Amino acid sequence: MAQIQPQPPHPASPSAALADLPFAGLRVLDISQGIAGPYCAHILWQQGAEVVKVDPPAGDWGRHVGVVRGEHSALSVAYNGGKRSVCIDAASDAGKALLFDLALQADVVVQNFRPQVAGRLGVGYAALAARNPALVYVSISGYGADGPYADHPASDSVMQADSGLMFANRLADGTPRRIGMLLADAATGLYAAQACAAALCRRFRTAGSGAHVELSLFDACCALQANNILEYAIQGTAAAGPVSAPNGVFPTRDGSITLLALNNAQFVRLCQALGQPGWAADPRFADNASRMAHAGWLRDAVSACLARESTAHWLGVFQAHDVLHAPVRDHRQVLDHPQAQQQGTFQQIEQPGLGTLPFAGIPARGLRRPAGAAPRIGEHTEAVLREWGICQDRLERWLAAGVVRQAAGAAGAAGAAGAAA
Template sequence: MFAEPLHKDGASEAEGAALPLSGVRVLDLTRYLSGPYATLLLAEMGAEVIKVEVPEAGDDTRHIAPLQGDVSFYHSTINRSKASVELDLKSEEGRELILAMAADCDVFIQNFRTGVAERLGIGYDVISKINPRAVYCSISGFGGTGPESRRAAFDLIVQAESGVMSLNGEGDSPPSKLGLPVADLSSGMFAVHGILAALLKRSRTGKGSLVEVSMMSSLLSLSVYNATRYFVTGETPKRMGSRHPGVVPYGQYAGSDGNILLSTFSDGSWKKIVQAMDRPELADDPRFVTAASRVVHRDACDALLGEVFSGFTSDDIVQRLQVAGIPCGVVRSLGEALEVEAASGSGAIAEVEYPGQVGTIRSVRIPIKFDGEWCPAKPAPALGQDNAMLDRYRKP
């Protein structure tokens, strides 16, 4: 059995009831990005997420510019579809209310630095005694044990120390952070995986679980075959930009008006490419006939393709190669990609209506459909807009 909802939205109760996590109550003590991204995914898959915020100030992301009206673009994106209550976790009343709410939730999630939840009296040992069925999730920077565990962590620091930055950029340039906050986002996604698995386990055993995810372990996990290659060879992978260490041609090439990117793996792809680009005389060049020989002659192959592509527009190159069955695409800016997606009518871009003078804020939906329907995206809450629900938990 799951909790009865405390936060009701009459306009969307019917559609919410049809979502997979309908009836799951999540007590959300997370801040910034990793935890709020996890609870955004849970909320828009139907869970009732109650976000606990510092009185008066709220989550720091509420104040990140630019703002539309009085709503931050950052906060509005990652805190959609949640409820908001204000509690001072350092006060006796705040702690009593948190414990009362924890006894009534299915999932308890926090992303405090290791040790902070325990000092506040809301660690796993305490919560699991109050509510043995609760799934307790902790997201940290460097894990719950070990000499690094109590360090504060932000995405940039973890990207640097995980080795991810060492893989990003061109070989002759310094390591560079990825353009997306991958440590935050991946740890949030892995936390959701763990929470859903623990809820499934609870449906069989009746008992909750402790789910632990760190930003560092998340990025190391995403290194997948790069990590195994290092353990097998002892060689650290090198920065190669958009190129691939074992595949040619692969990566970014310039047309007359912009760049395209292509990915090829088979021996026969070379012949298809040169024929599509009206250069059939290059098909039997022994340097490029096989995938293995192209890797040996990488620089010559890339230079020759650069010459061939320079006489065509990027759209023309892509159209020709797609007809030939070569995976390829135009290199777009994020703005261009968003406008193309919005114009496609796919529904992936949500138009979220806010009250008052804020108006409509457009943002990207979570990338999950159920039974052909997108998950509904509701406005991020005003600070403390659901404080009335706390009355249920106050002692008479």
């Protein structure tokens, strides 16, 4: 296996607590906005990288979407925690030149503009790789760099519709439904982080060979549906709804439980739990195909049973009989989930202006650092630019001209301390 010599530490070297994380000491310049790109960079941060987020003067548009408080939204906190923010006006020539200089010093650059936009900003892959062949450059777009849809606008909702995700989530009557989370964007961010890690692994094995990692939301959504699309190719469009019976959400006396049986053994246990052993011997329910043919009868019968008792009662009964089930929880109940409490699923973020917030990091606990607060727009501009080699005179001129901006009350050593936190 080829080996490369370790690089000298960057000025903001990782603390001892971070030294064992896989990307400790790695510099990531995140010039992306929204969700997919920022989430990719945030995963790298969780795994030890120093991530500098470049905000335009108005901030990443993700700061202004959904639940917003001041400079932050839930979205911006979720996907930018722990990063340091540098505010650059890349519409100016000086801002473009600065962005190029910073990108040349990075190990990884992440962008999610439409094709050609990064090139117009002077930070396209070709220009940077010509000067730094070891660069791992992540490009995320809606539909890819070329093709008839390359310049089409894309968002999570657009992509859920155009990639078939809404169709996969349709009601029994065929009505398509958007999945109630930013699945297209978040999944693309996950795929991007994995692909970036793979490119970095190859770089370490090949003495510094970089890569252009290109992903699209469309391809990511298709990859998510590999099984669904194969099922269609094999048998054509299947009816919407469950693939077994009984299978669904059933009301109890005081709540709801999802309940299902996927095979004969599970159906027998369910019958025993419900006090209906005769169902297991009924030829109408001999196998899943037979049960599907009588799914309506089973649903009504199971509903009648569950409605007589509380959710707590049925949880105990189903657990004792090893039946596939779960209560339908809201987010408050998920935060209070006994398993989440025992496993430490949710970390705490001390977010200035918002207080203590719960955060679910990547689930590989041994490969992540504690959650961190998301930065204000330009919170670390002066500190980062000094660390990355910008002289004080030039920095002061750029601040005066509005090429870069520093958040009020956040300059100097406070920003430098954030890199090692």
